[in-house]
Structures are given as structure tokens and as C-alpha cells.
Amino acid sequence: MTTRRFAAVLGIIVVGVLLSGCIAFDAPSSGPDNPDGPDDSDGPDPEAVFEGAFVHADDLEDVQGNRTSEVTNGSVTVTELVRVQERPYIDERTEVLDASDPAAKGNVYVSNASKNWFYFPDSQVAQYFKPDEPFDNERVRSDRAKMADQQLEKYDLEYQGTEQIAGRDAHVLDVEAKNETVEKGISAIIGDTKFVYALETSDPKDELQAVEQTLWIDTEYDYPLKERVVFEQPNGERIVMTEQFESVSFNTGLDDETFTFEPPENATVQDIS
8 A cells, every 4th residue: 555545635635734743731730739730720611722623713814824734653654735725614725835745746625615626736637526505604604613512522621721833822622532432433623534544554444543632722713723633543553643734824815816726728627516
């Protein structure tokens, strides 16, 4: 199973994922000055922070930046560097700037209310999906809010303070599945588990178990800046997926043109609706 075999999988990662090593932080621990460990009353409501992974601040108009994605089992590592431009919750444009798989470089994803485009320059194929009705931004936002409520039922949350990600303050939130049954049914909250299967040693038929999960959410705009998930395979081997913005800016005034796409004349266009 080669990395190139998964080029198509890597090319359709369209979620805001982020990565580049784990930024360490000192979690409060029990001791003479703090016998009971962390005091949740010192920070924001963990559930409210968690919801920021799904529904962001009302004054967030757009996001753009570069994010890295990495999956490793210690011996094999798959990476991507992606340019992200987004207007929550429908408009999005991503382009792979660099990748461990050369075939993934240049892959483009564009989403707007009426059409989604996937363009793979290595194979000169452009695919589009057209919904029966245009996507409605408020409906998508409402659906994401409901999703957040559903996910909250599956997790125990622990607030760990703040960290700097891409030069911005971010809430750090440890997320733990409430039981083993839920744990085996969970992948990443923000990222795409299919990215994990780009590893040459990972079989898509394996039942992955999320054993560690941490989110970093921007304190101003309630937007996810980083996610780290540790998966465990049935054989005990662990796979670490980390996705992180390396640079990010908000409310820069992205225009409608950013979220349109015209395939090159030499591209094979396919309707996948």
C-alpha cells in the first residue's frame, strides 16, 4: 500500500485541520498549593469552548491562513501544507501548497452555496457536486449547533488553560470519550480520519480507537486552530494526527470571487452530484 495510492484521499481533505508537532503546556497538578488539582471555576465553561469547534463567534466574517496536517506512527509520516480561505459556514477554498505525496500538491477544493469543486492537477480531473437546492448559511449553522450538542453527550471535557497557536491565544481543551463503545465510534472532531489511512502501514479495515484528543480554540473568534488525536490500532500501534494553523488572520475582507472556480480547459470535468 503506497502513499501515492492515497493521493485522491489526501486531495479531498477539506476540513480546517492543523498541525506541526504538539505544543507543550503545564497543566495544573495537585500539590501543597493546589491539593485538588485544576479548578474549573478559574476558566470558561468547557462546553462553551467545545462548541467553538462547530459554531463560531457572531463577528467572525472570514478566515485565511496556512495550516499543516501530519499523521505519523513513528516510522511513516504523511504531511500536507494547505492554504485556507473561508467564510463560515459555506464558502471555503483550500489549495495544497506542499505535501509528502507529490501528486497531492496543487489540489484545490472550492465550496460555495451552489456548487463544490474538487480539482486534481496531477490527473487533470475536476469534479463538482451541485446540491438540489443552494446551501443556506443559517441552516448549516443551526445544523452545526445541533451536532455540537450531540457530540457533547459523548465526551468528558477538561479545560487546560490557554496556549499560543499561530500567534493567537487559544483555549486548550482535553476531550475524552465517556466509554469504550463511544471511543471506538469517534474519529477526529475537526479533522478527517481518512487522512490517517494515507499511512502505508494503516489498513482502512482496522478499527481505530481514539485514546487521546485535544482541541485548541481561538479565544476571540471561537474558531479551532489546532487538533491533536492519538489513535490506537488493534495491534496496539499508535497513530498521531495533528492539524494546526501556522499562520492565520481573521476578517480581512475575502470577496465572492475567492469562492468561485473555473476548471482549466484541458481538465476532464466530472459531475459527482
